[in-house]
Amino acid sequence: MTIYSMIKNLHEKLISGKTTAVKLAEEYFSHIAKKDKNIFAYLTLTKELALEQAHKVDQKIKNGEAIGILEGIPGAIKDNLCVSGIRTTAGSKILDNYIAPYDATVIKNLKEAGAVILGKTNLDEFAMGSSTENSAYCPTKNPADLKRVPGGSSGGSAAAVAGDLAVWALGTDTGGSIRQPAAFCGAVGLKPTYGRVSRYGAIAMASSLDQIGPITKTVEDAAIILSIISGEDKMDATSAQSSGKDYTKYLNGEVKELKIGIVKKYFDNLGKEVKESMENVIAEYKKLGAKIKEIELPYSEYALPAYYIIMPCEVSSNLARFDGIKYGMRVDDKDDSEMNSAGMPKTLLETYLDTRKYGLGTEVKRRIMLGTYALSSGYYEAYYLRAQKVRALIKQEYAEIFNPSADGIDLILTPTSPTPAFKIGEKTENPLEMYLADIFTITANIVGIPAISIPAEKVGQLPFGFQLMAKWFDEENLLRAGHAYETR
Ligand code: GLN
Numbered sequence: 001m002t003i004y005s006m007i008k009n010l011h012e013k014l015i016s017g018k019t020t021a022v023k024l025a026e027e028y029f030s031h032i033a034k035k036d037k038n039i040f041a042y043l044t045l046t047k048e049l050a051l052e053q054a055h056k057v058d059q060k061i062k063n064g065e066a067i068g069i070l071e072g073i074p075g076a077i078k079d080n081l082c083v084s085g086i087r088t089t090a091g092s093k094i095l096d097n098y099i100a101p102y103d104a105t106v107i108k109n110l111k112e113a114g115a116v117i118l119g120k121t122n123l124d125e126f127a128m129g130s131s132t133e134n135s136a137y138c139p140t141k142n143p144a145d146l147k148r149v150p151g152g153s154s155g156g157s158a159a160a161v162a163g164d165l166a167v168w169a170l171g172t173d174t175g176g177s178i179r180q181p182a183a184f185c186g187a188v189g190l191k192p193t194y195g196r197v198s199r200y201g202a203i204a205m206a207s208s209l210d211q212i213g214p215i216t217k218t219v220e221d222a223a224i225i226l227s228i229i230s231g232e233d234k235m236d237a238t239s240a241q242s243s244g245k246d247y248t249k250y251l252n253g254e255v256k257e258l259k260i261g262i263v264k265k266y267f268d269n270l271g272k273e274v275k276e277s278m279e280n281v282i283a284e285y286k287k288l289g290a291k292i293k294e295i296e297l298p299y300s301e302y303a304l305p306a307y308y309i310i311m312p313c314e315v316s317s318n319l320a321r322f323d324g325i326k327y328g329m330r331v332d333d334k335d336d337s338e339m340n341s342a343g344m345p346k347t348l349l350e351t352y353l354d355t356r357k358y359g360l361g362t363e364v365k366r367r368i369m370l371g372t373y374a375l376s377s378g379y380y381e382a383y384y385l386r387a388q389k390v391r392a393l394i395k396q397e398y399a400e401i402f403n404p405s406a407d408g409i410d411l412i413l414t415p416t417s418p419t420p421a422f423k424i425g426e427k428t429e430n431p432l433e434m435y436l437a438d439i440f441t442i443t444a445n446i447v448g449i450p451a452i453s454i455p456a457e458k459v460g461q462l463p464f465g466f467q468l469m470a471k472w473f474d475e476e477n478l479l480r481a482g483h484a485y486e487t488r
Contacts, residue, residue: 003044004206004218004487006167007073012063014072021054021061021072025116028074032118032165040140041150041160041442043079044087045119050074053116069224071114076166078157079120080127081212082201083107088427090203091123091153094359095328102202105236106170106212106229113228118166121156125361126319127172128435129153129275131179132351133428134363141183141424144463147419150205151181151437157215158185163465167216168225174205175307176417176441178213179453183416183465186455189215191441193473194448195240197226199218206237206314207263209307209445219307219454219482227344236430242473251483256289258481260468261409261414264294266440270418273459278415281456281466281485285413288484293409299397301444307376308435309387310446316371319364324355331355366431398447402471410477412469415442416453440467452480 001077003009013019029047036042036148057072077083079088084102086108089095103111110117121195124134132140132155140155142148143163150159154171161169171178173191183190197212204210214225262282267275272293281294325331331354340346346354360368375381402408417437425433444451449472453465470478 005224005292005392006217007221007224008059008074008222009071011069013234015067017061017356018409019378021057021116022051024072025050025054025074025118027168028118034170035163036165038141038146039143039159039163039165040138040179040450041121041156041163041165042076042119043089043091043122043156043454044084046083046117049086050116050118053111053114057114057116068113070110070225070228071119072116073167074116074118075110075168075170076118076121076157076328077107077169078123078154080123080169080172080203081107081121081170083117086120086288088120088203090127091125091137091139092360092364093136093329094322094355098328102201107196107201113324115127115228121169123156124153125364126203126315127174127177128363128367130176130314130316130434131422131427132181133424134361136361139424142421144186145421147423149184149424149464151421152419153177153181154215155181158182158187159188161185161187161215161217165278167217168221168228170212170225171215172202172205172210172212173445174209174311175445176438178215179441179451179465179467180437181419182215182462186463187215187217187228187453188219188222189453190226190478191444191451192230192475193240193450194225195238195334196242196450196473198231198234198236198239198476200235203331204318207318208314209311211445213285219452219479219486220248221250221481222452223251223479230382240473247475247479250480252480253484253487255285255481256482258411259293259331259475260285260290260410260481261295261412263297263412263414266414270415274415275417275466277457277464278466279458283414284485286462288488295401295409295412297401298392300396300443302456303394303446306387306390307382307446310391312320312367312371313375313384314371315367316375319368322356322359323352323486324359325351328354329359331358345359365430394443395447398449398471402474411481412466414469416465416467420459420464444469447470450478452478452482456483
């Protein structure tokens with residue numbers, strides 16, 4: 001039997017009494033105990049919190065009360081999202097001892113929906129990376145092949161879902177960090193429209209690009225999670241004026257009237273098997289009745305370079321708060337470092353410098369330096385301002401291509417990444433090559449549109465994903481088309 005919704009399936013089991021929420025949570029904790037030694041998806045387990053929530057759900061079922069679709073269903077949270085009272089590291093040593101004092105809005109929504117939180121998952125430090133190898137703790141392994149990376153930066157969340165260590169997970173996506181790891185691990189990953197989901201309580205990387213979204217086994221599960229976490233939030237000034245919707249309503253298998261754009265050029269440099277996998281996806285959509293249309297997106301070529309200016313600028317500003325005073329680690333907490341080299345007590349500046357020197361990793365420092373440089377007086381106009389102008393042109397290009405009154409298309413289809421998962425260590429020496437892993441995903445963040453990665457046919461033995469992008473706030477068509485492919 002093909003299961004289109006793990007969440008629904010488990011929900012049925014809970015209400016029919018075939019299992020209980022506590023049993024389910026304990027089953028997942030025992031999988032984690034057995035398997036996560038090799039995968040390292042989790043940084044912190046939240047057993048107490050999980051069982052407390054699960055008990056509540058079981059009590060409701062016992063009392064004959066109706067339960068919501070996500071009640072009692074265990075999931076995992078990327079460790080850059082604040083969960084009250086729980087250690088939240090963002091994959092960095094600088095936050096090694098940081099206990100979040102409040103819940104992110106998405107967590108508040110999930111808790112209200114009765115979801116069970118199993119733990120916090122590993123990530124590239126402050127979400128900077130494409131392989132989870134930049135985590136200050138340990139790299140996560142791809143459950144499909146332990147010698148390979150799970151992608152990043154939400155590699156822990158994707159590995160947890162693909163490795164059956166959670167039913168669903170949350171990730172964050174600044175340039176592809178939900179979609180690319182989902183593709184590498186064989187899961188579904190959804191980056192919502194910028195503003196669709198509140199970012200309150202997400203540890204910021206680049207605020208104009210960051211979005212929170214689900215990683216799940218199926219498109220229907222992604223729709224269920226999105227319905228719960230989305231909506232306007234007064235705690236996030238960039239959250240869009242929209243009320244929460246039930247996105248599962250749109251999953252009717254109907255793609256006949258949809259126009260899907262493909263950029264021929266994107267297929268030219270792909271490997272043979274990757275190309276074949278993509279051609280099969282196109283053929284399937286044609287069979288389903290969608291119209292495939294060739295399009296051109298000349299400005300999109302500049303999305304990656306623009307991203308690697310805009311993102312570090314925002315990083316350099318956002319990460320200035322980690323100075324050893326306000327949050328997390330302080331290097332002069334250690335007895336031997338309270339004095340400076342002259343034998344005098346440390347000055348404030350020395351505390352800042354030492355804390356950041358020991359607390360932050362190489363990639364994070366690289367980006368802070370790039371950003372500080374690009375924003376400095378004399379360079380600002382040449383770099384940051386120029387990149388923002390390029391961003392405006394790319395946005396305009398997308399608005400035109402999606403414009404319904406100019407015979408625009410509904411969706412754009414690309415591979416999620418140019419290759420399947422690479423080997424651990426393969427790209428760590430070459431940051432530029434690592435950056436290219438996001439060539440297809442970054443544009444959606446630059447433009448602010450929603451995008452989803454869905455498993456395609458495997459490439460060799462490895463999972464591989466294709467990406468669909470839709471116009472602003474058109475998650476409906478995105479999920480509908482994704483679901484139609486999955487259930488074809
Ligand atoms: N891999 C990209 C980067 O390193 C994207 C990261 C992300 O989406 N958080 O910037």
